[in-house]
Amino acid sequence: MELLKKLYKWIDVRIGAGEIVEKELTGYLLPRNINAWYSLGSVLLFIFALQVVSGILLLIYYVPDADKAFKSVTYIMNDVPFGWLIRMCHAVGSNMMVLVLLLHMLSVLCMGSYKSPREFNWLTGFILLTMVQGISLTGYLLPWSQLSFWATTVATNSANAIPVIGPHLVEFLRGSKMVGPATLGRFFALHVAVIPIGIAAMIGAHLFFLKRTGVSTPPFGRDGTTTPWTGDAYRYEGHPGGIPFFPNYALEDLRSVFIYLALFLAVVFFDPYIFFPRDAFLPANPLVTPAHIKPEWYFLANYQTLKIFPNELIGLSVQGAAMTFLALLPFIDRGRERHPLKRPLFLACAIGGLLLWIGLSVWGHYS
Numbered sequence: 001m002e003l004l005k006k007l008y009k010w011i012d013v014r015i016g017a018g019e020i021v022e023k024e025l026t027g028y029l030l031p032r033n034i035n036a037w038y039s040l041g042s043v044l045l046f047i048f049a050l051q052v053v054s055g056i057l058l059l060i061y062y063v064p065d066a067d068k069a070f071k072s073v074t075y076i077m078n079d080v081p082f083g084w085l086i087r088m089c090h091a092v093g094s095n096m097m098v099l100v101l102l103l104h105m106l107s108v109l110c111m112g113s114y115k116s117p118r119e120f121n122w123l124t125g126f127i128l129l130t131m132v133q134g135i136s137l138t139g140y141l142l143p144w145s146q147l148s149f150w151a152t153t154v155a156t157n158s159a160n161a162i163p164v165i166g167p168h169l170v171e172f173l174r175g176s177k178m179v180g181p182a183t184l185g186r187f188f189a190l191h192v193a194v195i196p197i198g199i200a201a202m203i204g205a206h207l208f209f210l211k212r213t214g215v216s217t218p219p220f221g222r223d224g225t226t227t228p229w230t231g232d233a234y235r236y237e238g239h240p241g242g243i244p245f246f247p248n249y250a251l252e253d254l255r256s257v258f259i260y261l262a263l264f265l266a267v268v269f270f271d272p273y274i275f276f277p278r279d280a281f282l283p284a285n286p287l288v289t290p291a292h293i294k295p296e297w298y299f300l301a302n303y304q305t306l307k308i309f310p311n312e313l314i315g316l317s318v319q320g321a322a323m324t325f326l327a328l329l330p331f332i333d334r335g336r337e338r339h340p341l342k343r344p345l346f347l348a349c350a351i352g353g354l355l356l357w358i359g360l361s362v363w364g365h366y367s
């Protein structure tokens, strides 16, 4: 202990560590009525770190070659000590990341914290959502199973509906006319390098904007009303008399991380194949089309939307319009009110949109 104190003092004298701790941790005050929903961001940071670590470990034995990929994954599952655990953590973790991401978005939507001056927080968050979708899509191909091969064929095929550039775009995405070794090469590069670096950079931007605006005050309880921001000058939303981030809220973050870990490990140990349909266990065969090929649960609504319209272009345009609407939400919904119950139009649209998404997903699953 004495030694640690001496070490801390040694560092402090050189780089002013005490000042940083005071400014960023113990003196960084959060709203007094802050709730557990605000810890989902930290849970996401934790999940991303776990995905990076488990992904690097998988890279030790995974071979990104169309002839060897499936065998290498089977080897990881059956022969590498704890290989099954690492792979299951990575596969289950990717699904959990999307789930927690959606919950984080839902909480930001309900508490109106996407509203000005937090447009940049929302926009960087939205880009993170699309990048997480991209990393899942590219990762799906890597095991080179029947599921990987055909799900990627269906997903890339949908770009064909775009007039003029569609067929060129499909060939560009696949690296050839059909999904094949060239597709595996580019999806591998995107999955292990381009997108993770992009996500890390975007998380940095997301946190930078959070630091500049300050954490929003939840619109609930006695402390729920804050001085409205006029938009004329920059204002940091500080919280004098609030809860210190360290140790108080950091412990709340930790509690949420442990609750997450309990749920995550319960899936990993008791029902790891919940996210693996039968075709995930068969090697890719371009000559045999499986009877039912479905994307992951979070793409089922997109998949069903493409199917219900007679023309794929209409289906794609509807999805593009919905995503653009979501991206531009802070610029469309400009009201100052943040309490969800005092925003009846928002609440009706949010509940309607959520039910529609769930309905389309269930329909996609059983169709």
Ligand code: HEM
Residues within 6 Å of the ligand: 037, 038, 039, 040, 041, 042, 044, 045, 048, 101, 104, 105, 108, 113, 114, 118, 121, 122, 123, 124, 125, 126, 127, 128, 129, 203, 206, 210, 214, 215, 216, 217
């Ligand atoms: C990898 C994905 C993401 C990570 C790691 C992440 C991380 C964080 C963290 C640590 C916070 C601060 C604490 C909190 O309010 O939870 C935060 C706040 C925020 N996030 Fe995210 N986020 C991610 C994705 C998203 C997405 C998809 C959106 C919405 C499209 C979003 C919108 C916001 C907004 C508006 C805030 C400000 C909330 C406030 O000040 O009350 N984030 N995020």
